[in-house]
Structure formats: structure tokens, C-alpha cells
Amino acid sequence: MDLDAYVAAHLGEWRRLEELTRRRQLSGADSDELVERYQQVATHLSVVRTSAPDATVVAYLSSLLSRARSRASGTRTSTWRGVRRFFTDRFPAALYRLRWWWIGTLVANVVVTAVMIWWLLDHPAAEQSLLSQTEVRQLVEHDFEDYYSEYAASHFAAQVWVNNAWVAALCLALGVLGLPVIYLLFQNVANLAVIGSIMIRHDHGAHFFGLILPHGLLELTAVFVAAGVALNLFWSWVEPGPLTRAQSLAREGRTAGTVALGLVVVLLVSGLIEAFVTPSPLPTWARIGIGILAEAVFFAYVFVLGRDAHRRGHTGDLDSALLEDRVATQA
Template sequence: MDIDAFVAVHQSEWDRLAVLSDRRRLSAGEADELLRLYERTSTHLSMVQAVEPGGSLAAGLSARLGRARTQLTGSGGNVFEGIAYFFAQSLPAAFYRIRWLTLILGAAFIAVAVGYGVWTSHHPQLDLLMPEAERQELAESLFVEYYSEHPNSSFAAQVWTNNAWIAAQEVAFGVSGVWVPFILFVNAQSIGIAAGIMAEQGAADVFWLNILPHGLMEITAIFIAGAAGLRIFWAWVAPGQQRRLTSLAYEGRRLITVAVGLVIVLLVSGIVEGFVTPSGLPPWLKILIGAVVLAAYWVYTLVLGGRAHRAGVTGDLGRYDAGAHELTA
């Protein structure tokens, strides 16, 4: 075997192996590439050792394989570094990928809610939907009491659980393609009808004061969950050049990242609904707090997420969490 020619042909592969072996963190795709290069270089080492078992080339390849082996089989790295990477790179990148679909679902939701609100407030036979006495009770006491009848902490936990359940349905059944639109339509309809009744009773200001502080972020979280669920559906319908199961797995791993982020987003909105909405703070301050929370989310998504996206981060799980992508024998 001509060693010089062998080196010339395979040097680029060995260099790439060294680069991947020295990286502190690999994406799932890079981990797959590292494994392939490791197996190929192991074969190269065997070939070299058959010709020059004690040569410098064999020693160099052995050292590179050792570093690659450590990268492949070592621990997942410092846990705090992993957490920092998740919140600074993976999560904002995952949110960024679904930003447009999130906005589209939000626009559709608002259109449905406004439509039902106008229809309800001007309906000539509104008594058939809800008797006058019940509408008055809703506007004068029930709507506001809903936010203050329970202790703040328990109410915040209840809100978090309820919203998480809605988001979980969108995530779990998003692959069907119909459940997300259905859930969003039903919730938009409910909010629109409630707004229409409050407006008809002359209590529109009460409605908005008790909805906006927490609702700005809370409803946006439902849009995010819907967008993530529909991405799973689209990965199944249009997998592109990938196999259908591979496409679903690829998008599903990103969905896990979004789901973890939604737990935190819904927790924040639940805290606002449990402690800010029923508080004695000035109305303008309550709404400002809600607006700041929403603005913080979009800054996080567009600034950090955009930067991570341009750096090639996709929101996929790391190699230790993602597991093997393909079975090989």
C-alpha cells in the first residue's frame, strides 16, 4: 500500500474527525457524522497497522480515535453548561422555527374571537344563548370573582394545569392535522362569546382588564403549542427527501424542546393570572406587566432564536437525549 497516497485520499476525513472530537457540544447530525468517521477511521487504522504497525501514522490515527471515542462514550458534559445551552440556543431556536406559524394561528384565532364577539353583542335573540339575569350576574360578579375566589397560589396552579392540558392536547394530537384547528376554534369561540356578553352588558372594560394581563402570554402559548403540533402533521404529510418516520422523529425531537419551553411559559402566565390579575394594582400597571411578559418572549425568540438559527442550531435534542437515529448491524 502506498502510504503517501493513502494519506492524501483520507486526510480530510481524519481532520474532520479531529474537529468533531474536539467540539464541546454536537448536534444530533454531527454525532451521526462522528460515528461514521470513527468507524471508517478504525478501518483505516487497521489497514495502516498491517503495513506499518509502529509508524507515526498509526500512532496519530490511534490518538484521534481515542479522542473520538471519548466524545462518543463520555458523559454528557457539565449539567450547568447543558442547561445554559438549552435556554440560550436550543429553546429560542425551536421557538424561532415556528414563529410565522405561531403568528398565523394567532391571527386566525383573533379573527374568530372578534367575529363571535361582534355576533354575540349584536344578536337580537341573545336571551336564547343566555338569559338576561345570567348575563347580568356574569358581568357584575361572576367574571371578576373567577379570578379571586381561590387563594392566589392554588389558583395559579389550577390555571397552569388547565392551560398545560390544552397545550398538551395540541402537541399530542397535532399529527392528526384537525385537532389543533378544533381546539383553537373552540377557545376563540368561548372568548368571543364571553367578550360579546360583557360588551352587551356595558362591562367591556372589566373584561379586558381581567383578560389582558395574563391573556397576552397565555393565549400566545396556546398558539405556540398549536404551531408545534402542526409541524408534526406537516412532517408526516410532506417529509421531503427523508423517510416519513425519520421526518416525524426529527420534528418530534424539536417538539420536545418546545414542550419543555411551554411548561415555563405557561408557568409565568399562570403566575401573572394568579397574582397580578386579581391584585389591587392600577389597571394600567397590570396590563403593562402582561405586555412586558409578551414582549420578553418575542425578544427572546427573535433575537436569541434568530442568532441561534443563523448559527445552525435547530432546536433538536443533543445526541445523548436523542439516541440513535438509525439501526445498524
């Protein structure tokens, strides 16, 4: 690396950070810039140490970062502004950009579930090979409904939230491999199809849909979003396009991290619905209506807020200022 050229290219940014550390008072915008400049210069220091460890430059940048860190720790930074930007820009833009991946996953799983339920209803012997008559009766008359009211609502909400977040995180974690995600999805829809076919066969279809739809619409959508984004992560290294495989995988990996964080909130909402609405004494139409409303709000979030954020240049990836610094190297 040409150290002189690198210093010349970034000296203005270093001096700007130095100027911010010397100001007696910082506005909210200045505080945000101080944090961003600190992250940039920290990357610069890492590059210098790795590629051209000049003692003078390393000492200067280390001292500058130390002063900036001390100033940042004593400054009220706009944390809530960053949170707001995440939920108004990054997360919805990621959902919108990758919409065909997770919508395709959603549609495919709904079709597979419907076909499996239809097949199971047409082959009653399959049910008998899975569960005994006693187990079927227990499921239909007690277990399915009791599941939603067995624990206190607040504890149940936390349990559901953690479980669903784990399933979504597992999909994203295994996404780079591809096939494990499909296996997880199949397990999920097979379980749903078996229970659904048993309930329908024993004239409890309305009961089944009345309990599963209020929370299941949003909950399953979140799982399908995680799976769709995970499959996109797999495809990013299979077909990287104009990027190198490493660059493509890194970009989609960062976007998957954005989606994972956002889905924590989505699954929290579905968990609250499952704990407080699904087992409530509200009429079935009201409970299902709440589920449909939650699902409609999610799709509006994606296709209104997400489309607008995407048009403004957001992709779900980190801001370019926070990405790894790229330097020219000599042959």
C-alpha cells in the same frame, strides 16, 4: 450490516470513552463528554445487538458502558450547563424556526375571535339561546371577576399553570392528526368570544379587557405556539420534503418535545401573572402594562435570542451526536 466496517468506523469513539473512564480526575467539559460518549456507545451497542450480535463486541461494549455509568454516577456533571443551553439555544431556535406556523395560528385566531364577537354583538338572540338572563347577570356582576380571586393566589397559580400546560400538551399530542388541534382552538376562541360579547354588551368591556389582557396576552400566545407547532407536526408527514415521512415526523416530533418543555416555563409565568397581577389592586393601565411587557419579552426572546441561535445552526432538534445512529447495510 458489515460488522467489521462498523467497528472500524466507531472504534475511535469507544477508545475515547474508555480513556475518559480511566482518568483519575475529570474537568467539567470531560464530564459532559463522558455523558455524551456514553449515550453514543449505548446506541452503538443497540445497533450491534439488533443487526450483528457478535458476542465479543457485545461483551466489550457492555463492559465499557458499565464502567462509564459507574464513573458518571460519581462525577458532578454540568446539569445546569445543559439547562442553560436548552433555554439559550434549543428552545428559542425552535420557536424562531417555526415562527410562521405559530404566528399564523395567532393571527388567525385573533381574527376569528374578533369576527365572532362582532357577530354575537350584532345578533343578541344568540346570547339568549346560550345563557338565561339570570346567568348573564351572574357572569357580568360576579363570576367573571370572582374567578381570579376565589382561591389563594399561590393555589390559583398552580391550578392555572397545570390547566394551561394540559391544553398546550393536548394540542401537541394531537398534532399528528391535525383536525383535533383546530377543534381545540375553536372551542377556546368561541368561549372567549361569547364571554367577551356578553361583557361588552352589558357595558363591562373595559372590565373584561382589564382582566383578560394582563395574563391573556402571554397565556394565549403560548397556546397558539403549541397549536402552531402541532400543525407543523401534522404537515411534516403530509409534506415531508427531502426526508422520508418517518424522518420528517421524527425530527418535528423531537422539536415539538423541545417546545413543550419550554412552554412549561412560559405558562408558569403567565399563571403567576394571572394569580398575582390580574386580581391585584393595581390600576388597570399598570396591570395591562405588565402583560404587554411580558409579551414583549417573549417576542424579544424569540426574535433576538432565537434568531441568533438559529443562525448558529440550532433548529430545536436534539444535537446530532445524540440522535439515532445510522449504519450502512449490505444489499
